[in-house]
Amino acid sequence: MSEPAKITLEVQRYHPEQDSGPRWQRYTVPYTAEMSVLEGLQYIKDHLDGSLTFRWSCRMAICGSCGCMIDGEPELACHVFLRDYAPGPVRVAALDHFPIQRDLVIDHSDFLEKLETVHSYLIPAEERTPADGTHRQTPQAMADYYDYAQCINCLLCYAACPQYGWHPDFAGPAALALLQRYNLDDRDGGHRLRERVIDAEQGVWGCTLVGYCSEVCPKGVDPARAINQNKAGSAARYLLGWWRPGRRRGEDRE
């Protein structure tokens, strides 16, 4: 039998207790055609260096844990394959634009806070209890928001977004897509509350239409479109604010 093919991974390392900044470490691993980059990292951890640190869980691109930069592109490590980077070396680094906790593990607390500020949950248009039964919602009505509901919160879009890199206050692609997911749901009545987020400087106006967020999304969510859909409404509200006496942009509208 012939020797298995090998590939070198250059992995970004950073240990806050030991390193003054990120460094690169090379590992050579045997690989087969079906091995994902994640499985390459797992091979390193199991057999070569147990201190290499990364997040993973489902290994089927639905839990959103294993996002990292692979040869400079934001990817889920479980969703791309070593064979596609042969002969290597392939560079694996922490997601751009986030503080690094250790090696490939980023601090995602900023996103989790943003998820709350955009009210990414259903605010019922009318109060119901289970005894009232389900809403009727046609497949056509579902189609309005359905694509945005596919977001797995993997944060690849934040790593792709230059605006987020420069202005971390910007709510960012995934949070604004989830905001739009609920705004477009005909069961929801919370759009007024979300307008304040949309209209703020950290809202849709933070986006400069690069569109890279939508390109890197592994689930076909189109955050750039969600943001664009909101710019028109936000502009209209801004102008209306000038025309209607006694109301100013950003004022409480509840």
Next chain:
Amino acid sequence: MQAMEQVDCDLVVVGGGGAGLRAAIAAAEQDPGLRVALVSKVVPMRSHTVAAEGGAAGVAREDDSLDGHFNDTVTGGDWLCDQDVVERFVAECTAEMVQLEQWGCPWSRQEDGRIHVRFFGGMTTQRSWYAADKTGFHMLHTLFQTSLRYPGIQRYDEYFCADLLVDDGAVCGVLALEIASGEPVCFTAPAVVLATGGAGRVYGQNTNAGIVTGEGMAMAHAHGVALRDMEFVQWHPTTLPGSGILITEGCRGEGGVLTNRDGRRYLQDYGLGPTEPWPRPKAMELGPRDRLSQAFWYEDQAGRTIATAQGSAVQLDLRHLGEARILERLPMITEVARRYAGVDPVCTPIPVRPAVHYTMGGIPTDARGAAPLDGLFAAGECASTGIHGANRLGSNSLAELLVFGRAAGQAAAEHARSAKRRRQGVLERLAGEALAPRLELLRNERGERLAVLRGELHRIMEQGVGIFRNEQGLDEACRALAALRERLAGGIRLDDRSRTYNTEWLTAMEFQASLQVAETMAWSARARRESRGAHVRNDAYDQRDDERFLVHTLAHPGDGSGPVIEHVPVTITRSTPRRRAYGAEGEGSA
């Protein structure tokens, strides 16, 4: 020594998957002033509920009935279900599905806007609510996002729960490690809900996420709680060879068929036929998972499977459904098959084989989720409520985590208000005692690599406690697990001795739990000298034996030589055990 950080609350929920989130929400709704700590080793939306695909059961059609759901569940469980709990379960499923809809879950719909339900294995009619083939994903995100609305729920994301704190026979908190810093935190509360998921990762070939390692079960067991029915491990019949990635039963619910090397729908040869008309409930590919996985094993033995680079397989054929329906109902399966198996299900059958999927057994609870330890509750896969018996029906587990997550959350909230709190000194001592052996792992200079020990665990379980079992293999497995326990006691050598985000350290603790749970599985299986549901033997005990084994198994923690097994009665209310038949033979017997 520096004082340990302490978080005082009223209720600790361990695990942020479907059951944990549902429990936390229920507790917060019932008692808005309650301080609920949601402690999870991953951010909630990373939990394994996210990977559930096919559906969640709840009677929805006019031609369906609670009796129908009850009978299917009890038959599916080969009469090892506690029927009083099943009755309560089926009565509450639908309201939970509706509640989730009202929280925004995008259930798939009919043209007129009413929700749609699909067929699932072992179910008499369409009863499984679904959101395309990402049901668990949508349920989990809906629950997580809804939980943001409750200020009483304080999340502790990426805190690894290391142990329960138990004083004088009552739970009084948990010891957790903040993963980012590696620092211990003592959570004090008179009520704890374990919602930590199953233990499928004790096997090598499984559909489970890496986090499904059984700590909740092991923690309860270490504090004297006997684990129930642990021999009943479910093999899902359709997973990708090698990786074990799940290919949902929803494929067959939509009309997909299984064929062997000769293109024959082989399930007709295992008492599940005839093949026509199709689709037909409780027949052929819509039979229960245990029967389908066992049929694969026979086909494989007979050489009628297909060889792939990743092991033998049969073919799951969806082509006749047509591209439009495949893309509408099974979009994720299509993407998974294309990417991870290199086949387009629109044009080519998907190669599939069984892999471990679900732990039917777990921490025994009553219908309110209360475990036999004062202050301890459990819900979801880590619990054994008694509804699954010897074989769980697909789509009953997503329903279970809602129904019993809510029940456990409510019961724990009540308990939290009435129970007395422990003195400070007691808590500090308990937390310190729980922490010491965990820190010892970091100091260990000698021992074996974790991956070596884990490989051995997988080998033992796949070989000795597989789809088919026998006395000799189970004896060998029990011995080998004991020997592995000895090796573990000799030490794990970690490359990583630091505290900051040390996942190797966490994996070592997970492995300790997995081995403990694996022993309860092997010992429980050896003591069940019959064949029932997912526990089948190919030795002298190849038949169901109601005389001796219409009983639950309890695996008590032993004195060091292994678990101590006890058998206790099953609760039967109105369905007397009879022959469990599917296909033509099963029709009319329900």
